[in-house]
Amino acid sequence: MxxxxxxxxxxxxxxxxxxxxxxxxxxxxxxxxxxxxxxxxxxxxxxxxxxxxxxxxxxxxxxxxxxxxxxxxxxxxxxxxxxxxxxxxxxxxxxxxxxxxxxxxxxxxxxxxxxxxxxSIPELVTRRYEFRCRKNLQEVTGCRLLRHKLGKILEQHFQWRGTEKIVLYDDSQPYSFFFEEYTPYGRGICGAVILHGIEDIAKARYSVHT
Structure with missing residues (x-):
């Protein structure tokens, strides 16, 4: 302690x-x-x-x-x-x-x-993800490399204080997602998790846009 x-x-x-x-x-x-x-x-x-x-x-x-x-x-x-x-x-x-x-x-x-x-009370960073999507999620989970890339960006980026959950939806771009943040006071930040460089999956990377 x-x-x-x-x-x-x-x-x-x-x-x-x-x-x-x-x-x-x-x-x-x-x-x-x-x-x-x-x-x-x-x-x-x-x-x-x-x-x-x-x-x-x-x-x-x-x-x-x-x-x-x-x-x-x-x-x-x-x-x-x-x-x-x-x-x-x-x-x-x-x-x-x-x-x-x-x-x-x-x-x-x-x-x-x-x-x-x-x-002082230690801050416990807890996040809950809800995937309200189907097409893009199925495509990502079907590729081991993309699963790893998506999991990494979610773990590294969404370290926001006061966030109760992140809800993700299919985005118009392949392998990408629109997201909404929810806090105890209601909806917070909205944005997208976009996969760039899909021509080469090995080198492609996710980034978050708000």
Whole structure:
């Protein structure tokens, strides 16, 4: 479990103060977030809210996992000056269960310096593919080389956060597919998985167009 990040949260009437501690390093300072930023997240779920503090930046997004649990994603960009007019830093992503975080934020101002701690939730990339096609799929599955090429592009490309499933349909081009992404909030990105260079199957390659 050494790859997990510990998040510590304190709060007052207007601000939430967040620190992170991982096996390799800890945040250079506490990051202050206005309580009003949480209201923005709740009003527009799945959209990012950008904020900054002490020269560092954070991108916040409220999303859902397939079982309906709300997750607060925070992407930190920690920056420090080295005294020679130069800046160095690193990026860090953490994921928190939103309901207990929200409950603490709501009660924290009356708790006289209380601290809430939570290990970041690891992201499990799970994808479900549905093939609602027949002709092109039969042609691809009938060729071992094309099966391998298609499986490889699906595994490598569709690493999108919050995706519940990818639905594929026959495309007008041979061995190719139109796709639709579905998230907990409905249909997402649409595009096509196209096989290029079909004149030479051994050298042909799939690419994704959106």
């Amino acid at each position: 050494n790859d997990r990040t510990m998040i510590k949260v304190r709060c007052d009437k207007e601000l939430l103060y967040i620190r992170t501690i991982s096996w390799e390093k800890k945040s250079p300072h506490r990051f202050a977030i206005l309580r009003s930023e949480l209201q923005k997240l709740e009003q527009e779920p799945n959209k990012r809210v950008l904020t900054s503090d002490c020269g560092s930046f954070a991108s916040l997004r409220l999303t859902k996992v397939p079982d309906g649990t709300q997750i607060l994603e925070i992407r930190f960009t920690w920056l420090q000056e080295d005294g020679n007019d130069r800046v160095h830093g690193w990026k860090e992503n953490v994921r928190l269960p939103y309901e207990p975080f929200r409950a603490f934020a709501g009660a924290g101002e009356d708790m006289d310096g209380a601290e809430w701690r939570q290990l």
